[in-house]
Amino acid sequence: MDYLKNIHIGELIEIKWKSTGISIERTCNFFKATESEIQKVFKQNTMNSECLLKWSKLLEYDFFRLYSQHLVLYSPPTYSGRDIGETKKENSSDLPVFRKNLYTQEIILFILDQVRTGEKTKKQIMDEYRVPKTTLYKWLEKYKEKV
Template identity: 60%
Template structure:
C-alpha cells in the first residue's frame, strides 16, 4: 500500500473511504468490502412501487431487491435460530416475503441434538 502506519490508522478511523482505496484494501485483505455495502443496500432499500418503476424508464440499471446472497440467508436464519428475532420481526423489519423466509427455513435442515453435541 506504500503508506505509513498513521495513514493506515487514519483510513481505519475515517467515516468515508474512496472506492479506489477500498478496492486496494479489498485486494490486500482478500475480503470483499463492496459485498458488505451491497448487502446493506439490499436489506435496507426502501420499498419500490412497481407502477412508479414502470412509468419512470431510465437508462440506468434497475436494482433488484429480491436477490439474496447466501450470507444474507444464513444471517436471517441465524437470527431466528438464536432467538434474536422472530420470523414476524424478520418479515417486517427486512421486508422479506413470508413465503421466501419459510422456503429458506424448509431448505435449511435443523441441527440434530447429536450435531450440537459434536460442535
C-alpha cells in the first residue's frame, strides 16, 4: 500500500500495461505517439488528467481511484458540523457533496492490518484516517478471518 502514499503514476501505469499484454504498437497507435514517448510516460511521476483518462480507458483500469484512496487515507475530509442533507443553496460550492468515504476492501484490510500488527492503535486509526468508531469495530468483526 506504500504506492498509495507516494503515487508514481508512470510506474503504476507501466505495471498495469505490462500485465495486460497490450502491444507497444497498439499503445502507440492509441496515443498517436512513438515508442520512446510511451516509455517517457512510464518515467513520469505525475501527468495531466486527460492523459490519465486515456490510459484508464486503454488499460480498463481506474487510475483516478489511486488518488481517491490516497485522499481517504492521508487527507480525510473535515466535517463542518453542517447537516448532510443541506440544500444546494446552503452549500458554498456547486460541486457535488459526497456523503461517504470510498473505503475499498483493500483499504479496509490495510487499516485493519495496522491495528492487528500494533503499528497503529484503534484510536490512532480513528484520529488519523477519521474512521468512525462504529465503522472500525464493524470492520474488525466482519474481516477478522481475512487479516
